[in-house]
Amino acid sequence: MTAPALPASDASDPPDAPGASGREPGHRLRHELRAVHALVHRDLLRLAAQPVHTALMLLQPVLYLFVLGGGLAALIPNSSLGTGYQTYLFPGMLMMTVQAPAVIVGVRLITDRQSGYLRELLMAPVGRPTLLLGSCAGGTIVSTVQGTVLLGLAGAVGLPYDPLLLALLLAGMVLASFTVTALSLSLAVSLDRPEIFHMLLGLVMMPLLFLSGGFFPLENLPGWAHALTAVNPLAYGVDLLRRCIALRVPGQAATVGIEWSGLRPPLLLEGALLLATGVVALLWAAHRFSRPE
Amino acid sequence: MQPHAGDDARTRATPLTTTLTNPEATQSSARPVYAISARGLVKSYTGPDGTTTHAVRGLDLDVRGGETFAFLGPNGAGKSTTLALLCALARPTAGQATVAGADVLSRPDQVRRAVGMLFQHSALDPDLTTEQNLYIHARLYGLRRRHARLRVTETLETVGLADRRCSPVRTLSGGMRRRLELARGLLHAPRMLFLDEPTTGLDPHARAQVWEHLRALRDRHGCTLFVTTHYLEEAENCDRLGILDHGRLVAQGTPLALKAAIGEDRVVLRTGDDAAARRVVGRTAPPGLAVTLETEGVSLRVPDGSAWIPRLCAALEAHGIAVHAASATPPTLDDVFFHHTGRSIHTPRSHREPAASVPGATTPATEEAP
Numbered sequence: 001m002t003a004p005a006l007p008a009s010d011a012s013d014p015p016d017a018p019g020a021s022g023r024e025p026g027h028r029l030r031h032e033l034r035a036v037h038a039l040v041h042r043d044l045l046r047l048a049a050q051p052v053h054t055a056l057m058l059l060q061p062v063l064y065l066f067v068l069g070g071g072l073a074a075l076i077p078n079s080s081l082g083t084g085y086q087t088y089l090f091p092g093m094l095m096m097t098v099q100a101p102a103v104i105v106g107v108r109l110i111t112d113r114q115s116g117y118l119r120e121l122l123m124a125p126v127g128r129p130t131l132l133l134g135s136c137a138g139g140t141i142v143s144t145v146q147g148t149v150l151l152g153l154a155g156a157v158g159l160p161y162d163p164l165l166l167a168l169l170l171a172g173m174v175l176a177s178f179t180v181t182a183l184s185l186s187l188a189v190s191l192d193r194p195e196i197f198h199m200l201l202g203l204v205m206m207p208l209l210f211l212s213g214g215f216f217p218l219e220n221l222p223g224w225a226h227a228l229t230a231v232n233p234l235a236y237g238v239d240l241l242r243r244c245i246a247l248r249v250p251g252q253a254a255t256v257g258i259e260w261s262g263l264r265p266p267l268l269l270e271g272a273l274l275l276a277t278g279v280v281a282l283l284w285a286a287h288r289f290s291r292p293e
Numbered sequence: 294m295q296p297h298a299g300d301d302a303r304t305r306a307t308p309l310t311t312t313l314t315n316p317e318a319t320q321s322s323a324r325p326v327y328a329i330s331a332r333g334l335v336k337s338y339t340g341p342d343g344t345t346t347h348a349v350r351g352l353d354l355d356v357r358g359g360e361t362f363a364f365l366g367p368n369g370a371g372k373s374t375t376l377a378l379l380c381a382l383a384r385p386t387a388g389q390a391t392v393a394g395a396d397v398l399s400r401p402d403q404v405r406r407a408v409g410m411l412f413q414h415s416a417l418d419p420d421l422t423t424e425q426n427l428y429i430h431a432r433l434y435g436l437r438r439r440h441a442r443l444r445v446t447e448t449l450e451t452v453g454l455a456d457r458r459c460s461p462v463r464t465l466s467g468g469m470r471r472r473l474e475l476a477r478g479l480l481h482a483p484r485m486l487f488l489d490e491p492t493t494g495l496d497p498h499a500r501a502q503v504w505e506h507l508r509a510l511r512d513r514h515g516c517t518l519f520v521t522t523h524y525l526e527e528a529e530n531c532d533r534l535g536i537l538d539h540g541r542l543v544a545q546g547t548p549l550a551l552k553a554a555i556g557e558d559r560v561v562l563r564t565g566d567d568a569a570a571r572r573v574v575g576r577t578a579p580p581g582l583a584v585t586l587e588t589e590g591v592s593l594r595v596p597d598g599s600a601w602i603p604r605l606c607a608a609l610e611a612h613g614i615a616v617h618a619a620s621a622t623p624p625t626l627d628d629v630f631f632h633h634t635g636r637s638i639h640t641p642r643s644h645r646e647p648a649a650s651v652p653g654a655t656t657p658a659t660e661e662a663p
Contacts, residue, residue, distance in 0.1 A: 031435035038432035042418065045429075049420045049461070116416035120477075122382060124433040125406035 039134025092214020105139030106184030409478035468499025558598025
């Protein structure tokens, strides 16, 4: 789960001389990969160094799942959702778990800039896009790690521990984490104060979460809300996860998630759309980030 | 220009600067090339309201390899900006610079690989241990895992923090953090180290420790050190220094040469009647010298000051003014600073010059400055 696997350097490899210039493309690529790995490593170390923070971040979706889910399950008949409410809530809670650490990557970019840590990173002899890619990879992996912890609760909401199902959900979470991290970074590169970022998040995240289809089906919402869900990356993430569950556990897809004028996009298209959004956001962020001072 | 055998590793990567046609370059035998060479360096920022701030206004600079060079100047003189330009972190508005044999404009990555940097306000990850902080940085510089781990251990020992390798950075004292940052700058074994006010905010003991490490680096590894400071006693101990004021280099040379260039000792006489003594001294001393009345007595700047004391005393005795004490002090760096900038380094700058009135950015700096 750690980092992109690096080619094992053989013993005859000359030691990293300080003056070694990366003229050779392979050599250079290896250096850039090491920088990405360094940033991922930093994120994982930070995750391990702040167990309380991590536990608190995980607590919220767990509370939602069992307190809100448990309370409302008695009110909502299974027939209306095709499944128990807690089971219905599960993909939404996975998404909620994953988005929190992903969004924080953007905050960290801003605080790193303020503290001067970013300048230390910029001193490293690697391209600026590499640094942004490293941040994005780190955020994606940390989010997925936290999501995986919540995935362990699948049995508690009545889902089977089917390896393929877990693998599908894991892949879905990686994709969703990547997109949210990239979007967060693309916002953070043009902001210089964390307060503004926090304010924007407070303004935007709650409606996005409620309109993600994680808490209640979207089909009964008014038309304008449908328009919003069609551009809500969280809604695509939740829908993706829910349909992954439906693939392996029949009878789960009774509710409709994302609809484009009455048509459900294919599962793969949804995934591709999320990926494309993330890639475009990351490219744009890298472009902004690379502007010389 | 044949580099010495033991020095080939250092000079190998600096072929560009050998093209510099400077007579001095051929004289220094061990390191025939300049570690830093800048011509007409200009950096200006455009503020949000359309005004332009000229942080650096046409800087020419040469620093030899293995030399310890100090940048002396008050806050806001442009020291940090110059450093950012030299280590290829910021792009100059005009001019060019070659650092460690690479051009800062065309090969910024090569420059950054060859230099280490200690920022004025440095930052470490407070939640991670000293070892983790260093390891991440070593990997950022492209060191292989095993080599990175080795260098982390080595540099921690170099700065005397080997026993704190597992301590989170937030538990370290200010002096320890500064040393850790120094270790971080050394991870990739740079041939040149930029240090932006490395000892500001440290107590005298911690300051001495940092300098001890810096001197060891220079002596053992032949590191070129480029230090900015506003401590005169630190600048005094460097091989050469440049005085920066309002983004311009107003003087450069060895501390001794700079002080000798002023050539005037400061003579202070404490007498029974300073006001009368001032008139007498004014008549006795060579014409055109400013004789001032200061808190410690009558003061004037005159070449060969100690030789003047008996003459001045004799003149004062003749007028019946008792002389309680007389002293002649050779010029200090503060006097040098005063001489070139018109004020003491310890007094705050009186006003900000309107940026637009300075032609620094409008006239493109001459590439081939003498």
